[in-house]
Amino acid sequence: MPRYWECPSCRALLTRERLESTAGACPYCDARVGPPAEFADPDAPPAESAGRRLAPIAVPRTGAGKLAASLRLFFENLPLIAALVLMIKLPSNAAVELIAARQGGPTDPLANLMLKGVVDLFFGPIYAAAVLTIMADRMAGRPSTFLEAARAGIDAWGRVFAARLLAGLSIFLAGSLGILLRDLPPIIRLVLLIPGIVLAVRYCLVDEVIVLEHTAILDSRRRSADLVSGRAWRIVGAGAAALAIIGVVSVLVGETADRAGLLDGPLTRALCDCLLDVFAVFYSILLFLFYWEARAERESDVALDPALEDHPS
Template sequence: MMQKIREATRLLATNLVLFSSIILTVWLPGSILLVYLRLYVFPEATGGDELRMFTQELRVSNAIEFAFSPLYVGAILYAASRLKQGLQTTYRESMSHGARRSFTLLITRLGAGFIVFFGLIVFIIPGIILALRFALIDSVVVLDNVEGTSARKLSTMITKGKKWNILRTILLTFIGVFLAAFLMGFVLYLPLSFIGQDENFIIAVLSECVVNILLIIPTLVLFLFYWEAKSQQIAPQHEDNQ
């Protein structure tokens, strides 16, 4: 569990420029938009209602995530797979591959999402189990070039016996990311307290960007589960051929 978190963190740290460039292609303009709306639009539109402001910001953030995450997730997964093979890759090559698989990934995610949502409505536990079965569907779509039902079946197969380990690892990863984001936010905002300022546009954008870079780690953790499962499948086949 901790090994995958450490490896994902190391993979991000040693390739920080590449992974940051990929995710900030979407989330730098996205962060600028969100901060602008948070500081200058939503307070006036909601009369300062904090809950309504949060809800509206969440809607915009989710819309950006829904529309563009297949692009940058696909690019991150492609880059990670090349790096795990000891091969070099570039921003352009990674983004090109992500773009080619983005629509397929979006449609496959929607199909899996509807199934999980139905499972959660009927009974919560089956919905959680379905979500864990489909946890590696992004890697399957991007790296195995399958989609739809085939992607769901393959993700279910390679998560067999690993679902609860995946759940524990991802929960721990998000806790670590939250704590790291809180610490980085504190460091970034600390200078403002000395000048008696509560908010600053540039600091807020930087804070948003840092959080989105840290959120690459859960994506890499799931990729490492996929990579391990595929390696375990290949090893017996290689032994049989010998």
């Protein structure tokens, strides 16, 4: 009896436990791997197992539809997402604010932001990978647990960190002239930044291909660019709208917290930052939907013309 079964659609390697929990369906693309009777779990009551199944979700075709679906998925899984993000962000944000408060004098927002960025660089991949696992399970109609998602995030941490680092270095080098030559006129600097911006869009699905496809780290940028091809402007438009929504929410939360006096203390200030960090996951979910759509279309093309599998466009 084999230890792993290969999904005929997305080619994921699945254990018997995974297939028992989905009655023989792939948890990532919902394709049928085997008959339900072959993977029936004898220890789980059929009624309870069926009751835990959720209705699979189809990705909307339009950018506005994806924004709405992203918000729906975010709020539907809010307790689980918040627990995963706060697991990393709550202690790190509190530590940064306490360190800044102990230094005395006025707080430097830019220094705090850079320190939080360094923390997120090292530990952000954990909850990012966990959220992607939750989303993939949810699209297939399978609920996730905190322990499953956290374990998946920890397992993928090293690969996501390395892939992000390589992608970030490529983007920096492509736009380095616009970043480093600060004495040039703004319009010229913007033109010099364009190559870096282009690469940032092309590599925006690196996390997804690393976590959900187990793509090799060095191949993750090429795979991301392949999936982005043909939908780059849609990603830019929807992404800009999502960032605008996050910006509006940030301003509202900041003004409300300021009126309530919550920004005076380091711990309450850290808590407000955590709330914004949780809501920012909405942007990651939007990118995931673009990935899910691109992957489904790519697999459909391969099914129609198997030669594309060896010679992708």
